[in-house]
Amino acid sequence: MKFKEAKNKFVQTWGALGSQWGINKTMAQIHALLMVSNEAVSMEDIMEELQISRGNASMNLRALMDWGIVYKEYKAGERKEFFTAEKDLDELAVKISRERSKREIKPALKILKEVSTIEAKDSAEEKHFVDQTTKLYDFVLKADNMLDKMTEFNDNWLGKLVMKIMK
Amino acid sequence: MKFKEAKNKFVQTWGALGSQWGINKTMAQIHALLMVSNEAVSMEDIMEELQISRGNASMNLRALMDWGIVYKEYKAGERKEFFTAEKDLDELAVKISRERSKREIKPALKILKEVSTIEAKDSAEEKHFVDQTTKLYDFVLKADNMLDKMTEFNDNWLGKLVMKIMK
DNA sequence: TTAAACTTTCAAAAATAATTGAAACCTATT
């Protein structure tokens, strides 16, 4: 397998993985492309490599920057903008987790709290509902907090975590 | 908030959360419904509560059973089938992780391995590609293995993990 | 062996999400 082929395969795979986890394919592909590029890439080049429109590129780059995993760069003497991806994987994971927590988990927790605190009356049905949603709330909260902990470990949290689990 | 309202809110929220993570909304809703039901529910009742077609219900129940998080039950004297969800949350998390690992992570790892082992020639570009995809492979492998570890802890792994991290 | 009670399948339709492309919008340079 040659470089170009490998690069393309990687970009496609990362894109597919992204869609399976609720991230738009192009967004994941752009991210993949930037991750394996050793220097900043222009929008023009991204469009060219991925065969996508300017609008698409622009919107997804904006989204990636909002996630905090892609940065804009300016080159002296060049008018156009260049982009680079966060390449440190620990940092990448922390940022993705934080963002998904903020956007999706936290709001869900809020609802979970609400519905788990209704007055349970006396029917077994209602009691079970309150019991189960309370457990779910506790579980999700604990899991979400665990993700926060990753940040505290900061350097190489995954490695350290695996060590702790092993022993 | 009354029970019915709370239940509906929970089902909707779980459905929305599902879609954001690449799980079809109806599948997540059926799962939510079964999780908070204290007794097995018939397909007829699922269709009625979620206002969905028979085909949709059938296909998504099949999918949930394939994931190993919903079970079929038969009631004496009744011809129709009833369904229940896995209600133990540790068990639920383990099963979901295992399934996503098998279906999505493992195949991605295979590709990652392939592309990270091309001959790097001498250009800085190619070297960076190999370096970055190798790191990614190692990272994803480690994270995936960590999920496996959950299984070994089995009982209340999340609680134990949080304890370990804290100290 | 037929019918009744249910479930599954899958092509077609509907709903949802992603993408395009051109106009509007910057902003630096002449």
Added chain:
DNA sequence: AATAGGTTTCAATTATTTTTGAAAGTTTAA
């Protein structure tokens, strides 16, 4: 203050995913 080089926005289109519903398939019981 006009223009050139570049980016953003968003209504309309296109692609993808979900859902429907009716026919085919199963299973139990008479």
